Amino acid sequence: MIGQGTWYIDDAHRPTAIAALRCGLDLGMTHIDTAEMYGDAEIVVGEAIAGRRDEVFLVSKVVPSNASRAGTVVACERSLTRLRTDRLDGYLLHWRGSHPLEETFAAFEHLREQGKILSWGVSNFDVPDLEEAWKAGGQDRIACNQVLYNLEQRAIEHSVLPWCEAHGVATVAYSPFGHRNFPDAGSPGGRVLAEIAANHQATARQVALQFLVRQQSLFAIPKASTPLHATENAGAGLLRLTDDELRRIDSVFPRGPMPERLPML
Numbered sequence: 001m002i003g004q005g006t007w008y009i010d011d012a013h014r015p016t017a018i019a020a021l022r023c024g025l026d027l028g029m030t031h032i033d034t035a036e037m038y039g040d041a042e043i044v045v046g047e048a049i050a051g052r053r054d055e056v057f058l059v060s061k062v063v064p065s066n067a068s069r070a071g072t073v074v075a076c077e078r079s080l081t082r083l084r085t086d087r088l089d090g091y092l093l094h095w096r097g098s099h100p101l102e103e104t105f106a107a108f109e110h111l112r113e114q115g116k117i118l119s120w121g122v123s124n125f126d127v128p129d130l131e132e133a134w135k136a137g138g139q140d141r142i143a144c145n146q147v148l149y150n151l152e153q154r155a156i157e158h159s160v161l162p163w164c165e166a167h168g169v170a171t172v173a174y175s176p177f178g179h180r181n182f183p184d185a186g187s188p189g190g191r192v193l194a195e196i197a198a199n200h201q202a203t204a205r206q207v208a209l210q211f212l213v214r215q216q217s218l219f220a221i222p223k224a225s226t227p228l229h230a231t232e233n234a235g236a237g238l239l240r241l242t243d244d245e246l247r248r249i250d251s252v253f254p255r256g257p258m259p260e261r262l263p264m265l
């Protein structure tokens with residue numbers, strides 16, 4: 001499933017960012033990801049979804065420094081105000097910080113009971129963090145783990161993705177185009193993407209996105225600042241790659257050895 005990311009948005013780019021998000025919604029990219037950390041992004045998302053709240057699966061995140069029992073509740077209420085909504089569909093701990101997970105999760109449960117969030121999860125959690133989170137109140141509660149995942153960064157496939165699949169936790173791929181480092185068209189990988197894209201009257205980015213969401217437990221949230229980019233990204237959802245094409249992509253973008261630490265942006 002393909003959704004939409006958001007990021008720091010300055011005033012000059014606000015109108016096209018709003019148009020991009022609305023266009024994405026029109027084309028079925030209803031999962032919108034934001035965070036209190038991304039400057040004015042929550043305000044921009046609030047404008048983009050005005051009058052369309054029920055169409056959206058809206059996700060925001062609390063920064064770890066705010067994620068105490070009381071701080072999480074305050075941060076969530078601040079996000080709701082900025083997003084001009086009464087509820088979030090998902091609320092995530094942005095990455096592991098120093099507040100005990102029990103405290104953050106108790107706040108998440110409190111917010112859930114109040115109907116201010118409908119589900120909650122984590123982001124940038126490696127397997128030891130997930131194991132701890134499971135024991136700290138996360139069992140059967142953690143809806144997703146949002147992690148860095150793109151063709152050049154496949155570290156999650158070693159153990160995070162299998163763990164999430166075994167525990168019924170969705171994996172949400174952030175920076176699915178590698179942030180600003182999408183494979184160059186002239187590189188060996190770029191050439192393979194282009195060849196596969198040509199077989200489907202698609203684009204290299206659409207092929208890359210479809211590879212990342214090839215399993216049901218995988219979601220991706222590319223960020224697009226223009227309706228043109230949003231339209232291209234939404235088109236990836238219609239693409240079906242053959243087993244042979246998946247193998248070719250796998251061989252030119254190998255997952256590499258398991259890193260000591262889960263990479264983050």
Ligand SMILES: NC(=O)c1ccc[n+]([C@@H]2O[C@H](COP(=O)([O-])OP(=O)(O)OC[C@H]3O[C@@H](n4cnc5c(N)ncnc54)[C@H](OP(=O)(O)O)[C@@H]3O)[C@@H](O)[C@H]2O)c1
Nearest residue numbers: 005006033123174175176177178179222223224225229232
């Ligand atoms: N949990 C976390 O710690 C974390 C960290 C980073 C990001 N995220 C989330 O993940 C989202 C996506 O990650 P990201 O913004 O780092 O990187 P990304 O989605 O991998 O890449 C964004 C870049 O790709 C370009 N792009 C998008 N669609 C395109 C298209 N069809 N054709 C050409 N270029 C295109 C964008 O350009 P334009 O802007 O010009 O369209 C932008 O430069 C973020 O918005 C955020 O919601 C989460």
